[in-house]
Amino acid sequence: MKETSSKIFWQTTLALTFLADLGILLWSIARWNEIGVILYRSVWGLVFLMYLAVLAGCAWIFFHVAQITNSRFVSKIEKITSSLGNLRHLGWILFAAIVVLIPYLKFTFRVGEVVKKSTQDPVLTMILFYWAVWWLILLAAAALKVALKSTWQTGFITALLVLGLAYELFIRAQAVSSYPLSMGWSEASRYYYASLYFANSIYGESFPLSTLHPSRYFLQSLAFLVPGGLEWHRLWQLLLWVTLTGASAWVLAARTIKPAITPNLSPDERVPLSHPPSGDGLGVRVLFAAWLFLFFLRIGVYYHLQIMLIAPLLFVSPKHPWRSLAAIMFASAWAGVSRVNWFPVPAMIAIAIYLLETPFARKAKDEREKIFRLSPFVNYLAQPFTWSIAGLLSALAAQAVYIPLSGNAGNEKAFTSSFTSDLLWDRLWPNDSYPLGVLPAVLIVAGPLLAVLLLAARRNDKRLHPLRWAGLWLMLALLFGGSLIVSVKIGGGGDLHNMDAFAALLSVVAAYFIGDKAAGESAGERWQAPAWPLLATGALIPLAFLLPILKPFPHYNQKANQQAEKQLVELVNAAAKNGPVLFINERELVTFGKVQAALVPEYEAVTLMEMAMSGNQAYLERFYTDLRAQRFAAIVAGKQNLGMKDEGAFAEENNIWNTRVSPYILCYYQPATLVEAGLSKLEFFVPRATPENCP
Secondary structure (H helix, E strand, O other): OHHHHHHHHHHHHHHHHHHHHHHHHHHHHHHHHHHOOOHHHOOHHHHHHHHHHHHHHHHHHHHHHHHOOOOHHHHHHHHHHHHOOOOHHHHHHHHHHHHHHHHHHHHHOOOOOOOOOOOOOHHHHHHHHHHHHHHHHHHHHHHHHHHHOOOHHHHHHHHHHHHHHHHHHHHHHOOOOOOOOOOOOOOOHHHHHHHHHHHHHHHOOOOOOOOOOHHHHHHHHHHHHOOOOHHHHHHHHHHHHHHHHHHHHHHHHHHHOOOOOOOOOOOOOOOOOOOOOOOOOHHHHHHHHHHHHHHHHHHOOOHHHHHHHHHHHHHOOOOOHHHHHHHHHHHHHHHHOOOHHHOOHHHHHHHHHHHHHOOHHHHHHHHOOOOOOOOHHHHHHHHHHHHHHHHHHHHHHHHHHHHHHOOOOOOHHHHHHHHHOOEOHHHHOOOOOOOOOHHHHHHHHOHHHHHHHHHHHHHOOOOOOHHHHHHHHHHHHHHHHHHHHHHOEOOOOOOOHHHHHHHHHHHHHHHHHHOOOOOOOOOOOOOOOOOHHHHHHHHHHHHHHHHHHOOOOOOOOHHHHHHHHHHHHHHHHHHHOOOOEEEOOOOHHHHOOOOOOOOOOOOOHHHHHHHHHHOOHHHHHHHHHHHHOOOOOEEEEEOOOOOOOOOOOOHHHHHHHHHHOHHHHHHHEEEEEEEEOOOOEEEEEEEOOOOOOOO
16 A cells, blocks of 8 residues: 555656656757757766756656556665654754755855856756756655655655745745835835824824725734834734735635545555644645645735635634624625725635535525525525625725725725726736736646646536536636736736735635535535645645745845935935925835924825826826925935836836826926935935926
8 A cells, every 4th residue: 555655656756857857958958059059069968968867767767667566666765765764853954954955056056147257157057956956855855754754745745845935934034124225116115004004193193094905004004003113014014924824824724624635546545645643634734724825925815815715714604694794794894995806705705615515405405495485596595695795795885984084085086096007918928027927827826726626527527516616617717807807907917916816716615625625415425635746746836936036135235225324314304494305205214203304195106106007187187286386395206217118027117107207207306316225226306496398
């Protein structure tokens, strides 16, 4: 039994190694041809032979293992690893060394970078790095098999997930920096919008709250309950990402994963993927939660959406309709003060739980006599219909209440800006803003869950009533299409975060089949566990997306940055004596009391850009009027220009800004000082004596 399980593991591993080596070989050949390498005259010829040897070896061993059940290869590997059972501590040490070694190699050899005064080719260096990483992953799996005294499957999955978790947290931890200005175009703006919830205590008067992502800024605002500067707020945002994403991943895994999962083998061949400390599959639940955590973060499911996932998973149950309704209304109200495209998400998640846990025939039989002998379809759909109406009304009511309470009465158009923004359909495909393209990338990242669902539908289509299948597929299709549309809205399409609603629902639906929790129409029906090749591929995907963006902690010239901040503060303080100073960028300097200037709440970069992209003419006209009247004694903004782009990352956004914003700033204000810090190029604008080059 154990050898059969190892056989499947090695067949899959050899196949993946063959494909990885083949991809590396083809990539190398393309690069060799591009730079004119003559293999028989170069050391790369030996590398070429090495790649071929690996391909031949993998092919030979694969077919040898496939043809002979008790192959010598499998037996020897098992014998070697079994003899190392007393070296568990060595296994842990080796695994920890590999976790550190992978980024060390990348950082030391500056993989993917063009290094001055170096003869190494950056592309070939990157190819060799990824080839070496694959072998290090296999070594890490072996180390964990020894350390955990587990199966090969557990060692492999655990190694991939721990590596993924380590690098995900490492990458995100880099945002917790003492850098005094914004670390990106809008990074520090988020802390300003969060501060508006405590405006009276921070600024001495109240101001309108944000029209964009109010629930996100509410969560971020809680950091203001504890004294601290920019670095503390960056840490708090990291904690929000980690804790809320981790909570939703754990709640979903705990709700769906009960028995230990096994590879897709016949009953007499199945062995657990782990040896959980308790009989309810705790070990598998932890592994699945870890994968979900990585999946959510790689998609970019924001922490304020996680609230809408956690509440239904904790409290929705077909057996408790009133508790379920309350949870849906709460989560939907939260959606109502979050994003328009999230309004239906809580109800959809609740309905998916209902469809997955409630057999059609059983529900119809139980309720038919109670509801005036209505159609079984009406009986079955009564609860989901009620939930959907209650959820939508709760979201709309919450938004309607928030608008006047937030101080934005009369500015309702700002809440529906996404409906009037341009759609850039080319961003579905590989483009300058996102080399993978939204559609290919989401199909890759969500591919394992989609495969689980498609296989469940193909193999077990009759175990769920067609009405249940139709409901699940319809909701997934609606959120998939809607998320794609939101992704191509101008200002988006640079990553996958606008596919978040679809990813949240897909994770719930697929988890029920992975954990054998989807209730069939007949008692005792079970769902086939995912095949090992699918599990292995699914565990690899997050790490494959993390390795290219793995970078060392940034090192800033602290003295130069402090001098730049000091220079900007002195300029603002001097100008503030003559009138209000508008911070289009770097408004956190006002929030954290770095400057002696009153807050001007209008025209912050994030909102100004959104209004420009959506063509909110009333908002823009107020902006132009204030510029024309030279209302501000000075303006702090990023370096402005009038250049238009035909191509390049976010060219359309650049053109919108340089059409609807920059010309008006430069018409009535002139750049007086350029302030340069490590990541920032800011201009300090003062009023022009005479307007120039006005639109």
